[in-house]
Amino acid sequence: MCVAAAILTVLDLSKVNVGLPSIEHSLDADAAALQLIVAAYALAYGLALVPAGRLGDIHSRKLMFVIGLAAFTATSIFCALASDAQMLVLARVLQGFAGGLLPPQVLGIIQHQFQGTERGKALGIFGAMTGIATAAGPALGGLLVEVGTPTDGWRLLFWMNVPVGAVAILLALRLLPRSDRLQRLPVSLDITGITLLAISTLALMLPLVQTTGASSDNPWRWMWLGLAAIAGVAFVLWERHYKSAGRSPAVDLELFRSTGFRNGLLVATSYLAVLPAVFLLAMLYLQDGLGLTALWAGIVAVPFAASATVTAWVSGRLVAAYGRAVVVFGLCVVGVGFVSSIVAVSFLPTDTIPWGLGATLFISGIGSGLVIAPNLTLTLSDVPINQAGVAGSVTQVGQRIGNAVGVALATSIYFAILHDARSSDREQRYDDAFVGALMVAIAGLCTALCVAIVDLRQRRGDPQE
Structure with missing residues (x-):
């Protein structure tokens, strides 16, 4: 239940992209406002993770x-009722802060409630659902936009978040354990560390989420x-000083001593820089290059979600064994799936490219189900229970930063190739832009x-692993 609720926040990182044309028409939003509607959520989400954990x-x-x-349910209502672009941007900031409160709690609860193989399965479900939500977001968003009116x-x-959130709140109050930690920590929030x-994080992500690849981009960002x-x-110097004074820092840097x-x-930061970028590129290419509707472009991603679901389901047992x-x-x-996409x-x-991309994304989904969930299990396997929330927050921050970097690089390459292409063939220009940007994702x-290979060799060489 708590995993499903947390996935709502991940969906809002991807499904809203499909609705941007409708928002532009309904609220008379310019390009800058549309960019902020997406970026504001991601920025606030990333900033909330560590203090929430x-x-x-x-x-x-x-x-x-x-x-x-x-808070996420309430701010979703605020978003749905927005009467202009500025109000929607503000609502997205608040929604992002609320959404960032959830993932660290889910990871902390899983770390405390499950042990051994069962913990691997639970983390596997959470990691799998995160990847699936990234892939399924565009399809779900396209469907909802198509169901509604062209303007609204x-x-x-x-509005989709409201009934789901209300039900999840009732279930959380009833089903989640009263005590979900092994010991009470000293009450010390480390405001200075959190602020730094x-x-x-804000200064790192801000120029990245503002990157579009257009010549009008401000280089001073x-x-x-x-x-x-x-x-x-x-931040590093302060955290060391804070801990040496016998207090509990916002992020215990000892976490990073664990190989x-x-x-x-x-691995998570690098991979989560790739995956959202590939789906954004696919949506741009399918809609702008091939002329598909938002709904049909989103449907192309469904095979990825389907195959990732299956392999993620068994990944908990596999990671315990291998x-x-x-x-x-x-x-x-x-990688095989991505290279196959270039070939397709x-x-x-x-007229057959959408079918080909659906097939290659199916292959990539098989692999992705074996990456996100097992990697999360291995990453958190040696983390002390009383650090589970903040450790989960750090992994989530890394993923959000990776997401911003990957999307910025991929879209910059995509639009740069598209704008500089000399070919008079429109379809060829979009093909070249998609292939060129996908090469960045493959890197x-x-x-x-x-x-991952280095970590595999280190684990095999460590008698304790």
Whole structure:
């Protein structure tokens, strides 16, 4: 139940993209406002994760989960009722903060309630649902927009959250355990550490979510990266000082001494930079290049979700038996699917390309189900229970940063190739743009694969693994 509720927040990272044309027409929103409607949610979501995990570890994960779910439901109503673009941007900021409260509590509850193989299965379900929601979001969003009116169909994207959230709140109050931690931590929220981390995360993500690849992009936005570096260094120094004084920091840097946690975080960040970018590229290509409707473009992603569901379902047992090798194999299968997508776009007749992409995404889904969930299980396997919430938050922050980096790079390459193409053939220009941007995604996938292989060798060489 709590996993399904948390997945609502992931869906809102992807399904709203499909409704942007409807929002533009309904609210007379310009390109900058549309970009903020997407970016505001992602930024607020990422900023809320670590303090939310810390609060759950200090107090009650059940309480924080219910508060977050209630706030997410209420702010979804605010989004659905927005009368102009500015109000919708504000509502998305609030919705993002509310959504960021949920995932850390889910991961903390799973870490506490399950042990051994059962924990792997539970984390597997959560990780699998995260990947599936990323893939299924466009299809669900397209369906909801099509069901509604041409001008107000986008409001259904937010109204959908209300009945689901209300039911989830009732179930959470009834079913979640009263005590979901092994021990009460000293009440210490480390406001300074949380603030420095928030500044660093915001300054890192802000220029990335503003990148479109158009010549009108303001190059001065990259100055934010300097602030991100300064705040990041200050955060590390402060956390060390805070812990040396005998207090409990926002993020215990000892987490990163664990090779499994560190490598798993790198794999997750690299892979989650790739996956959302590929689906965004596919939606752009299918709608703008091939002329498909939002609904039919979203349906092309359904085979990925279907195959990922099946392999993710069995991944908990596989990772218990074979460990990191499952992730390495899964990444290789995803790579086969991506390369096959390039072949399909390059050589298939235009009218059969959507079918070809559906087939290649099916292959990638098989591999993805063996990546996200097993990697999450391995990443959190050595984390102390009283650090479960904040450790889960750190993994989620890494994924959101990876998402921003991947989408920024992929869309920049896509639009740059599209704008600079000299071919008079419109279809060829879109084909070239999609293939070129997908090559960037494949490079990111190779990064994740290299880290996974290194981790596999380290685990085999460690007698404790």
